[in-house]
Amino acid sequence: MNDGEILGVSQGQFMRRTLWPVASTYLKKRHFKYLLLLSVLVFAPILRELIFGIFSHHHLPFATTEDIIHTLIEVAFMVSLGCLLIFLDIKIMKEKRFELKMTQTVAIEALASLAEYRDAETAEHLLRIRAFIEILTESLKESRYGRYIMCQDGYIEDLMNASVLHDIGKIAVPDAILIKPGRLTEEEFETIKRHTILGSEILLAADNQFRKRVGKQSYLTLAQSIAESHHEKWDGSGYPHGLAGEEIPLSARIVALCDVYDAVTSDRVYKKAWPHDQAVDYIEQESGRHFDPILVETFLKVAPLFEKAKQAIN
Template sequence: MIKPYYRTVLIYLIFASLWIYFSDALVAALFRSPEMITQVQSLKGFAFVGCTALLLLFLTRADVNRIELANLNLRKSYDQTLKGWVQVMDIRHKETGEHSLRVTRMTVKLAALLGIDGDELTCLARGALMHDAGKVGIPDTILIKPGPLDDKEWAIMTQHPVIARDMMKDIGFLQPSIDIPYSHHERWNGTGYPQGLAGEQIPLAARIFAIIDVWDALSEHRVYRQAWPEDEVLLYISEQAGIHFDPEIVEVFLEHYDEIKEAALHPSYF
């Protein structure tokens, strides 16, 4: 099979050769005067330039469309791979296999309500999907321990954002999505980890996701505690505005809570 760029050159050569041969023959048959032949040849040259420009536009546009489609399919393959990997991670964490997809869908909805769209929203979705990627480096004895962690265990657990950052930083298409895995445990008042960032020092994507992550953590049964009633979860989030969470984002979350919660059931997260 001829490669696209060779095919483009071949089509151009055939078109140009046919144009020159038949147009010269036509001019010779129709005109006898040297002056007329010269004028017609000049017009023929302009026409050739215009027609070849249109031909090249068509051919290159077709190749660009094929490349864009291939890139789209490649991105879809990457995202499907991420989806499968994080579902396995959820099972390892003793979570429902839908945990990461659920919080991703809700995060995307909240981010969209805040005016985030396009590629920025796609990167945010991947970051939400990968939010606990660093837990792959945490031993099961700590990760799924049924009781509270001691100081040494907690110190190990708090390294999972750093592990996630180190995993993702050298993967080109994931680099723009690091903010959530690395910073979603930061707190508005500066008491979070791993960097102790405060206020708007915390990346916006991480501030958005933090609310969804805590909502989901409190709403679902975990190995170390039972789920909270929904009204208590919402009250806690409201009370943590300005302490754990960005108060402006909490306001949007509570105002649009029903549609954000409904987004968890959508089949796609983009």
């Protein structure tokens, strides 16, 4: 299921499909482990006292106040030891997660940089797209998409990381077409359009390998849907599949708006950059045609931040 499909389902379905699987997995893998450890450590002194009383003819379990106090002290010590072990386990786990996340990020950025050798603008373009996505998606928390965004653990960070791969399929487009200074022919444009499918296939294969080796999905899943659908349009006139409205993944809709803003406000071999105000007017005019109206409404509120972010990166 893509992230656009979940919007519009009932609250019960939403909870079952997004929150419960995550919570259930976490409880099984982490809480049960810690609960078992604490149970063993707590009951060890109690069992010791009971077993000692069974096998000793001169000792009754918990017969005196001193025995009870001694056992309670041992229990408190064991609980403290268990909490220390749990703390260390969580600390090590977080460090490993951070290392894995950084490894993934570096690998993704290295893959995306393949296009830099053919388009000098790509490196800064990717930085700007990440910045725009953070601004827009943070602001979307106040929209009807807010519940979905906030319920997806790390959604904004994953979307920022995944966005750098939206045009990875262009590595298969010939230079003569990709950096052509003039208008593309109809045949050349059809070749360009294939980068969405090629990018999707590349990322789908990478995501499948990740799932086989790690056992769970990464933000490559998000990247795959973005690569395939970021040229779809709200009114269904986009490509490659002619999806319309919320058939288009939310992630792809967000990237599409940010990508267009950066494209029209940047110099290219075939055109000059538009002023910021002209770009804002264009995006507003395309609300309900090219872009999701809710995204456009949010964009208009934060458009000055887009301009500042672009100036800072440039």
